[in-house]
Amino acid sequence: MTTKLPPPRPKDPTKRTRLPTRPPGNRSREAHGLTAMAAAGRFALQTCADCGTVQYPPRQVCGNCLGDRLQWRDVSDGGRLLAETTLAHSNDLFFRDRLPWRLGVVHADAGPSMVAHLAEDCIAGARVRLALSIDRAGNAVVTARPEHPTPNPEDDRQLREMTFDPKDRRVLIVDGKTELGLALVRAFAGAGARQVYVGHAQPWRRSPHLDAAREIDAATLFPLDVTDTDSVEELAATIGDKVEILVNNAYHLRMGGAVGRMDLNTAHDEMAIHYHGLLRLAGHFGPVMRARGADGAHGAAAWVNLLSAYAWANNPALGTYSASQAAALSLSHCLRAELAEGGVRVVNAFLGPIEDEWHQLAPPPKLDPAAAARRIVAGLKAGVEDIPIGAVAEEILARRAENPKEIERGIGL
Amino acid sequence: MGQARRGYEGIVAAAPVTVPYARYSIRSAHWFCGRALAGLIGAAGLAKAEIDGFCVSSFTLYPDSAVGLMQHLGVSPRWLDHIPMGGASGAVALRRAARAVQAGDAEIVALIGADTNHVDSFRRTVATFSQFANDAVYPYGAGGPNASFAFLTDRYMREYGARREDFGRLCIAQRENALPVPHAMMKRPLTMEQYLNARPIAEPLRLFDCVMPCAGAEACLVMTEDRARALGIPFAPVLATVERHNAFPDDPIQVRGGWAVDIGALYDQAGIGPEDVDLFQAYDDYPVICFMQIEDLGFCAKGEAPAFVRERDLRAGGDFPFNTSGGQLSAGQAGAGGGFIGLVETLRQLTGETHGHRVEGARHGLVSCFGMIVYDRGLCTSAAILGRASA
Numbered sequence: 001m002t003t004k005l006p007p008p009r010p011k012d013p014t015k016r017t018r019l020p021t022r023p024p025g026n027r028s029r030e031a032h033g034l035t036a037m038a039a040a041g042r043f044a045l046q047t048c049a050d051c052g053t054v055q056y057p058p059r060q061v062c063g064n065c066l067g068d069r070l071q072w073r074d075v076s077d078g079g080r081l082l083a084e085t086t087l088a089h090s091n092d093l094f095f096r097d098r099l100p101w102r103l104g105v106v107h108a109d110a111g112p113s114m115v116a117h118l119a120e121d122c123i124a125g126a127r128v129r130l131a132l133s134i135d136r137a138g139n140a141v142v143t144a145r146p147e148h149p150t151p152n153p154e155d156d157r158q159l160r161e162m163t164f165d166p167k168d169r170r171v172l173i174v175d176g177k178t179e180l181g182l183a184l185v186r187a188f189a190g191a192g193a194r195q196v197y198v199g200h201a202q203p204w205r206r207s208p209h210l211d212a213a214r215e216i217d218a219a220t221l222f223p224l225d226v227t228d229t230d231s232v233e234e235l236a237a238t239i240g241d242k243v244e245i246l247v248n249n250a251y252h253l254r255m256g257g258a259v260g261r262m263d264l265n266t267a268h269d270e271m272a273i274h275y276h277g278l279l280r281l282a283g284h285f286g287p288v289m290r291a292r293g294a295d296g297a298h299g300a301a302a303w304v305n306l307l308s309a310y311a312w313a314n315n316p317a318l319g320t321y322s323a324s325q326a327a328a329l330s331l332s333h334c335l336r337a338e339l340a341e342g343g344v345r346v347v348n349a350f351l352g353p354i355e356d357e358w359h360q361l362a363p364p365p366k367l368d369p370a371a372a373a374r375r376i377v378a379g380l381k382a383g384v385e386d387i388p389i390g391a392v393a394e395e396i397l398a399r400r401a402e403n404p405k406e407i408e409r410g411i412g413l
Numbered sequence: 414m415g416q417a418r419r420g421y422e423g424i425v426a427a428a429p430v431t432v433p434y435a436r437y438s439i440r441s442a443h444w445f446c447g448r449a450l451a452g453l454i455g456a457a458g459l460a461k462a463e464i465d466g467f468c469v470s471s472f473t474l475y476p477d478s479a480v481g482l483m484q485h486l487g488v489s490p491r492w493l494d495h496i497p498m499g500g501a502s503g504a505v506a507l508r509r510a511a512r513a514v515q516a517g518d519a520e521i522v523a524l525i526g527a528d529t530n531h532v533d534s535f536r537r538t539v540a541t542f543s544q545f546a547n548d549a550v551y552p553y554g555a556g557g558p559n560a561s562f563a564f565l566t567d568r569y570m571r572e573y574g575a576r577r578e579d580f581g582r583l584c585i586a587q588r589e590n591a592l593p594v595p596h597a598m599m600k601r602p603l604t605m606e607q608y609l610n611a612r613p614i615a616e617p618l619r620l621f622d623c624v625m626p627c628a629g630a631e632a633c634l635v636m637t638e639d640r641a642r643a644l645g646i647p648f649a650p651v652l653a654t655v656e657r658h659n660a661f662p663d664d665p666i667q668v669r670g671g672w673a674v675d676i677g678a679l680y681d682q683a684g685i686g687p688e689d690v691d692l693f694q695a696y697d698d699y700p701v702i703c704f705m706q707i708e709d710l711g712f713c714a715k716g717e718a719p720a721f722v723r724e725r726d727l728r729a730g731g732d733f734p735f736n737t738s739g740g741q742l743s744a745g746q747a748g749a750g751g752g753f754i755g756l757v758e759t760l761r762q763l764t765g766e767t768h769g770h771r772v773e774g775a776r777h778g779l780v781s782c783f784g785m786i787v788y789d790r791g792l793c794t795s796a797a798i799l800g801r802a803s804a
Contacts (some may be wrong), residue, residue: 011682013506023552023554024540024547024551024552025552026540026547026551027547027552028544028547028548028549030548030720031547031548031549034548036522049588056549057544057545057548057788058548082564082568082666083512083563083564083565083567083568083571083666084567085560085564085566085567085615085616085617085618086613086616087554087559087560087563087614088612088614088615088616089559089613089614089615090555091535091536091539091557092536092551092554095554095609098554101554103553103554103555103560103564104564105564105666105789107665113665113666113789114549115549115550115553115555115560115564115789116553117553124567124571125571137552139552141553142549147548178546259597273578329739341608382534403452
């Protein structure tokens with residue numbers, strides 16, 4: 001059983017805030033293949049297409065047949081923990097701040113032996129399950145958990161550095177006025193978030209979802225309009241030093257493509273919310289979150305963007321909407337690089353059409369907001385970087401990987 | 414069956430030199446190499462230009478290699494080798510040089526293992542040690558080989574029932590061997606209590622299981638026996654050498670090294686067996702690797718080294734003289750110099766030029782080397798047997 005984390009105590013204002021450090025981040029191009037697999041939550045290793053040898057660490061040629069047709073294939077995540085150590089000393093500043101630190105060598109069922117970060121309940125000689133996780137520097141690392149889940153895995157002190165379990169964390173949901181916003185408040189509160197700050201814009205507009213969110217114990221409501229710099233600045237000044245997971249779910253969906261579009265107001269609004277809104281949040285919440293990346297139990301952990309799967313491939317029926325989502329996606333990569341300096345991770349969730357009023361004309365399948373919210377929380381618990389949500393998102397991802405020109409010519413979704 | 418290996422008849426090693434170790438130094442590896450060369454020509458009574466071959470190992474010459482070092486030292490050899498095998502370099506350098514002299518490509522080869530140790534240079538060395546380490550070890554917090562050897566030690570203990578006391582016996586015996594050696598960094602005797610209760614580093618490893626990185630150099634010369642006799646310097650004949658890289662790649666974790674592949678070739682070439690070895694210098698950055706060498710080089714069966722060290726006396730005056738100058742565990746690890754410390758001590762013992770305890774009447778010295786944990790195991794192993802010159 002994983003040792004339960006003590007509930008976080010209020011921060012002692014007389015104590016120095018620990019500055020963020022990062023684990024060593026120097027990786028080869030081949031090793032970033034692991035990062036791509038970790039980002040998608042896959043346990044895939046480099047596999048030779050010619051002879052089938054599975055190898056680790058990644059290389060440029062097959063260590064068996066010397067072929068260079070090396071592919072990333074999902075392999076068994078089982079293994080046996082052959083040896084372990086607990087570091088009481090490290091030359092690396094990130095680990096010095098976090099000692100003692102437990103590591104092991106796992107003989108993977110897939111073939112290779114792998115150095116891995118160990119969950120507390122892993123026992124030397126016993127079977128474990130392997131995963132590719134993303135560390136605070138944004139790179140893939142191997143993690144091992146007991147073969148059969150033990151109680152309180154979300155409290156694992158080491159693995160919490162590589163995942164974003166909401167338990168005991170303070171979360172900002174940027175827009176609480178939508179069905180999805182409410183579902184997110186419920187999902188995060190249900191996952192044990194200590195506080196859920198709920199933003200709401202446009203005070204003249206009543207929202208039954210916000211009314212419901214108000215009733216949730218962990219929730220506190222704050223005015224927040226991502227199209228208004230003053231509003232974002234004010235909230236960042238109020239709770240910026242408390243937000244540990246920021247969930248940017250503001251969205252503005254209207255139908256329409258480019259041809260014959262005489263009035264740009266809708267397109268302006270989409271950019272104002274998706275792109276400039278993200279930019280405003282990044283401008284005001286980014287610096288304080290980045291500075292708090294290593295603040296112990298109060299450390300900022302993740303920035304989550306809810307994007308449309310049409311950020312990957314334009315849906316002409318939602319042409320300008322898709323374009324603004326693509327702009328936000330690109331900006332999220334900028335944010336990822338900048339927040340990485342503080343060890344704060346950027347997670348993007350890609351959603352297909354949701355079952356809500358604005359998606360009235362979108363054909364099914366449409367996502368149940370509650371299911372989408374649960375999927376996002378599950379992705380954070382697993383430390384996944386890109387979370388495709390729903391059949392539409394999965395299909396776009398698969399088709400785009402296979403042939404991006406095909407999907408450009410007719411998304412049909 | 415391949416071509417039979419030629420022996421090393423008429424080829425000898427001479428002029429053991431140690432540039433005294435320092436925990437930290439502001440000098441560069443070039444300085445340590447230069448002082449080692451000065452020591453060599455002083456010991457052999459040679460002019461610098463008479464050394465026409467160089468075999469160099471160093472991690473900290475960067476951005477230079479042995480090539481730049483030649484201009485730095487003002488020499489123009491006709492034979493030059495740079496051996497990037499860390500702890501395995503010593504016996505490898507010896508066998509390279511022996512063949513060069515035997516073939517007439519060089520007359521006198523200087524073997525130099527040297528490194529400096531600036532404040533923070535060890536961290537920088539391990540942070541860029543290999544692509545595999547960058548990708549799959551260093552990001553896990555294992556700053557250096559401590560964690561890698563902790564895994565090997567943990568596995569060995571689980572597999573063969575070794576206890577920490579067993580490793581302690583070896584460390585304590587080596588410390589006693591080191592006490593009269595002037596350049597050894599560790600000057601005080603080690604007790605079992607101190608060993609067992611030392612500060613944890615990477616469990617099961619504690620402080621006295623780990624070498625201390627330092628600056629220093631080890632060096633010697635290789636030449637023909639005739640040349641050594643003409644110079645009037647003591648020497649030791651080269652009887653046998655082996656090297657092996659990436660042995661047993663299918664072992665999921667290292668419990669043996671390449672010596673287990675080459676043991677037959679080694680003793681066959683020397684014409685002796687393990688029972689004829691009078692002193693053994695094994696690579697000793699951590700005690701577990703000593704246990705593997707004792708087993709893989711035929712002194713006991715696999716897994717029996719813990720019993721072996723309980724039954725035998727590893728001190729220089731004991732019945733199994735082992736790392737008779739105290740090894741790296743007591744002297745410090747002078748980077749790639751650590752790959753030569755066993756060779757230089759073997760030479761001292763067989764030529765009677767010891768700094769510390771002397772193994773009386775020793776006729777055969779075995780030196781074995783180990784190096785380069787690039788990912789999860791040491792990739793390079795080597796070994797050599799030196800004899801005693803006939804009068």
